[in-house]
Structure formats: C-alpha cells, structure tokens
Amino acid sequence: MINSRAQPESGARRRGFTRTSRLVPESRLFVRYTSNGAGATLRILGLGGSHHDFCACLVTDGRVTSAVEEERITRKKYGYGLGPRLQRCEAGAYVLAEGGITAADVDLVVANDLLNPSYVLRYQDRVRWIGHHVAHAASTFYTSPFERAAVLVMDGRGSELTVDGVRRGETISSYTGDASGIRVVRAVHGRLGAAARVPDESYEDSVGWLYEAVAKAIGLTTTGDVGAPGKAMGLAPYGTRRYVDDLAAFYRLTDGEFRQSAQQQQALLAFAAAQLQRAGEGQAAEEVRADLAYAVQANTERIVLELARWLHRVTGEKALCLAGGVALNSVANFKILQETPFEELYVVPAAGDHGTAIGAALYGHHDLAGHPWVPAPEPFSPYLGRHYDAAQIDAALEPYLDRVTVERGADVVQRTAEDLAQGLIVGWFQGRSEVGPRALGNRSIFADPRDPAMKDRINAKVKHREPFRPFAPVVTEANQAALFSTAVPAYYMLIVPQVRESARHRIPAVTHVDGSARLQTASPVLNPRLCDLLEAFDRRTGVPVLLNTSFNDNEEPIVETPGDAIRCFLRTDLDRLVLGDVLVRKVEDR
Numbered sequence: 001m002i003n004s005r006a007q008p009e010s011g012a013r014r015r016g017f018t019r020t021s022r023l024v025p026e027s028r029l030f031v032r033y034t035s036n037g038a039g040a041t042l043r044i045l046g047l048g049g050s051h052h053d054f055c056a057c058l059v060t061d062g063r064v065t066s067a068v069e070e071e072r073i074t075r076k077k078y079g080y081g082l083g084p085r086l087q088r089c090e091a092g093a094y095v096l097a098e099g100g101i102t103a104a105d106v107d108l109v110v111a112n113d114l115l116n117p118s119y120v121l122r123y124q125d126r127v128r129w130i131g132h133h134v135a136h137a138a139s140t141f142y143t144s145p146f147e148r149a150a151v152l153v154m155d156g157r158g159s160e161l162t163v164d165g166v167r168r169g170e171t172i173s174s175y176t177g178d179a180s181g182i183r184v185v186r187a188v189h190g191r192l193g194a195a196a197r198v199p200d201e202s203y204e205d206s207v208g209w210l211y212e213a214v215a216k217a218i219g220l221t222t223t224g225d226v227g228a229p230g231k232a233m234g235l236a237p238y239g240t241r242r243y244v245d246d247l248a249a250f251y252r253l254t255d256g257e258f259r260q261s262a263q264q265q266q267a268l269l270a271f272a273a274a275q276l277q278r279a280g281e282g283q284a285a286e287e288v289r290a291d292l293a294y295a296v297q298a299n300t301e302r303i304v305l306e307l308a309r310w311l312h313r314v315t316g317e318k319a320l321c322l323a324g325g326v327a328l329n330s331v332a333n334f335k336i337l338q339e340t341p342f343e344e345l346y347v348v349p350a351a352g353d354h355g356t357a358i359g360a361a362l363y364g365h366h367d368l369a370g371h372p373w374v375p376a377p378e379p380f381s382p383y384l385g386r387h388y389d390a391a392q393i394d395a396a397l398e399p400y401l402d403r404v405t406v407e408r409g410a411d412v413v414q415r416t417a418e419d420l421a422q423g424l425i426v427g428w429f430q431g432r433s434e435v436g437p438r439a440l441g442n443r444s445i446f447a448d449p450r451d452p453a454m455k456d457r458i459n460a461k462v463k464h465r466e467p468f469r470p471f472a473p474v475v476t477e478a479n480q481a482a483l484f485s486t487a488v489p490a491y492y493m494l495i496v497p498q499v500r501e502s503a504r505h506r507i508p509a510v511t512h513v514d515g516s517a518r519l520q521t522a523s524p525v526l527n528p529r530l531c532d533l534l535e536a537f538d539r540r541t542g543v544p545v546l547l548n549t550s551f552n553d554n555e556e557p558i559v560e561t562p563g564d565a566i567r568c569f570l571r572t573d574l575d576r577l578v579l580g581d582v583l584v585r586k587v588e589d590r
Helices: 026-032 070-074 083-088 090-098 117-123 132-141 207-217 229-238 241-248 262-279 283-315 330-339 353-368 390-400 412-421 454-461 477-483 528-541 562-571
Strands: 043-048 055-060 063-069 108-112 127-130 149-154 160-163 166-178 181-191 252-254 257-259 319-323 344-347 404-408 426-429 443-447 472-476 520-522 545-550 576-579 582-586
Touching (some): 043 090, 043 117, 055 090, 055 353, 063 090, 063 353, 070 090, 083 117, 108 132, 108 353, 127 353, 132 181, 132 319, 166 207, 166 283, 207 262, 207 283, 229 330, 252 283, 283 330, 330 344, 390 404, 390 576, 390 582, 404 562, 412 426, 412 443, 412 528, 412 576, 412 582, 426 562, 443 454, 454 545, 528 545, 562 576
Parallel strands (some): 043 108, 108 127, 149 319, 426 576
Antiparallel strands (some): 043 055, 055 063, 149 166, 404 582, 426 443, 443 545, 472 545, 576 582
C-alpha cells in the first residue's frame, strides 16, 4: 500500500517556478554532509506558509535553532495586507540573526511550492522547492518522538497540479516515516471548485474547506474575512445534534476516503443559509448557529477518525503524526487517541501553514541532504523565538515611564502567584517566544481558574471577543491525571480531554460548557519557570492550574517584543505585567 518516496518537488514546476540551487551543488549536499556529522556545519533556511501564515526557520545540523512567524514581526495577523513588504521576508532575517549568521552562510534554502513567490524573492535563485503537504509531513514527523510512524496531513488546500487539463490540489495526504525518510501512502487531490463557481478557490474533497466554510456561513470569521474554525470549535458544545445527519449527506466517506464535490459544497452552503434565513434573528438564530457548529464538528470528527483508522489498517504503525490546519482541531485529535487503534499521537505545535517552514528545513536536512532521522531524547521545544535581555526590556519601558511603575529585584514568581491568587490578570513575558498559534507560557496571559466569572471578565475586558469562547488550563505534569481524564502529556495545547467531575467546581473558568478543556501540560524540561509559577500558585490555593490564554488583543498577533507586550498591557484591562524579572504596574494602580 505504500506507493512511493515522497517527492521533494511535487508541484513547483506546475506553478511555473524555476528551481535552482546555485548555492549548494548536489555533490556537496550528499558527500560533504555525512550522517555521522563529519564536515562543516550544515545550515538550512526553511521558508513556509501559503498565501498566509508566513514563517521562517533555521535548522543547524538537523536541530531547529530558531523559528518565527512573519506576523509576530510585522504585527499583521496571518500576514494579510503586507503588500510589497512581504518581499522583505523579515522572519528570514530574524532567524538568521538569531543564528548569528547572514544569508551568505546558509547552505540550502527550502520552501514549499504553495508559498507566495514574493516571500522568497530574496532567495529565489537558491530555493529548492518541495510539495506543501510534504513540508507539513516533515514538520510533524521530524519533530516527533517516534522512530517510525504514520503521518496524516489534512488542510484546506495544498500544492497544485493539472491532470487532463483539470486543476487539482492536495487536500488529504498519508505517509509513513522512518529513519530513511518520508514515503507517500496515499494522496487525495481535489478538483478546483472555482470551476463550479464555489468561492475562494476552494478544492473538492477538502476537510479543511468543510469546516472553514461552515464557520464563515454562521458568521464566525477572522482577519481576511475567512472562516474561523477555532471559534466554531468553541461554539460547538453549545449546540445539539439537529443538523449532524443533514451535513453528512453533503459528502461521501467510504474505506478511508473523504469525497465532496463542488455541487455538494454549494448545496451545503445553501442549506446553512436556508436554516439561518428561516430562523430570522434573536435566540432562534443563535441556536441554529450553535447547532451548525456542533454538526460540522461532529462530522469532522467522524471523517478524521475514519481516515486515521484506514491509515492504521494499511500501515500497521502504532504511532500517528498529524499536521495541516485540520490538526489544530484539538477535540478531534483527542478522539483519535480514544477511538482508533493508534497508541500514540503527536501533533507539531505549528500545525498550520506556518509549520511548513520547519518542515521545509528539516526535509532539507533528512531527505535532501540524506541524514537519517533519529528522534531527540527530549520533547520538541516550541520556544524558538528571540530572548530579550534586561537591557532590551529597560529600553522598551523607557518611553512609557509616565504611564507605568517598574519594580526590579523582586521574586517575580512568588509575587505573580500572589497577584493571581488575589484575582489579578497578569501578562507574562518570558524567554523565547513560542512558534505556532498557541501561547504556551512565554507570551501568555494568566488568571485564576477558580473564579467562575473570570472567563467572561477576560473575554469582555481583555480579549474583546465572543463570550462563548473558552480558555485553556495549564497544569503541572505531576497533577494532570488527578484533574483531567488523561495522563497523556499535552505540551502544545492540542488535545481536549474532560475535566474530571470532581475537579470542575475547583477550576470553573477553564471548564467548558461540556466539561472539556483544551489542556496544556507544563514540563520542567521545556519551561521550568512556568512550572515554578504553577507550584507557587498551588501552594497558595491548593490548585496546580492556571488559566492560560495568548498575550494579545482580539485579532492581533501574539506579542513578540517587550514593546508589543507593554502596548497590549496599556490598552487592555490587564492588571499586571511581568517582563522577565521586572514587575510593571499602571500608574493608576499604584
């Protein structure tokens, strides 16, 4: 059932790109850089994204040393609206600076062929192009703890190709990975739906399209006026099964294959619109929206579970790696562990298109340069951004000293734990920024999960977003199983177990309406200061959990620099700000 080696340049020529590698001749790639590490250092720059979520990654001798999304630097959510500025590839310059090198020191540049060509103009004569889904697959397998695994990639659309005059694009791809590389098991290429007047250049047979389209149909959108699946996932537990079977009639699912024609896509959109029109306004309309969100979540879970079961049958692997936008559906991810034969699951923290930068660079190291894959003994660290030192923090504070008071020399962990226990909401800025869409304790907003009113307070006063959206708990590894329905570590906040019934009254602010929680496990290996803060809060309250949400305002990228953090602090109702070892208060709070 395993058909072929994953092709590194699957779609680039079909899109008209010219692929050359003036910088690294083939002989240098495969002879000089040997699998035992002999020879000079091998530095690979990976560029990722598509028409959004641009990102850069630096891999040095097979280790990811730096990665950052373009939006964190430009402050343009998803990179929309950058225009000519996109050509600067500021994330690329960022990761090279973090590595202490220049572009001339880079041995190989790798990018996926769905990436906006403007983003690679600085490196266009040096780029090795690889397929979009291959980059996704490499991002999750080559950061996983597994020696071998099955890999499943699902998103809205991937690399394009033309078959018999018909434009098609990757939608669902299956692989296996082991020490020798990544190999294709099966690839689904949906026809371009625009030929049948489906908007947004959607592709048939796309699970990602299905979820995003329903989210947009019920009015849940984000920057760029695209559907917001994350919002729909949060709304789904408020709904009922009313439309589950109706939505299932708009696609076919047999023997591990998901198929949805352009006509079925149109019919699905028409059905959703009719239900909303019939409901009118007010409570009835809100119930329809919630029920449609429930239906698309339930059907997505059904599809994902069938795809995973099929992949297990044909590969026999015990472990599964996920990537692509659909892999951010943390509810479906956890059900894979619960309801399929796979014994272990890994989802790369940058599962969306930003993660293709990581995958491109790692594919360059393992598959292009021929270095065998050996998993690292410790978990993959998502903390890959820049560390800002005390001098940089002081410089960022200087323009705002008329609006804030600054305290240095305090024990920030103990003081913050005390503030949190007293009900204050704290912006927490530490160490290197996280890559991916989740704040994992270095660019986070923390609050007390014991307060039932805390969710509404933060949604209204800090995040300025829809009131139904839940917040995540972060818990110490040692205490996870006592409070949640799984002991499986969730270092990247990408599974949703249940909060144990005995614990729900203790942490109501992070318990969703259905008793679930999008969990983060705090690891002393990955983030010791976060563990120290949780333990200090536990000593004061008897609860080893904090409410954790991303440090940003609504529709804003997560803060990257100390200056970003200060500005967000001042324009929202955050009570305290911690920048490294510095405590910051607003002047009016003295």
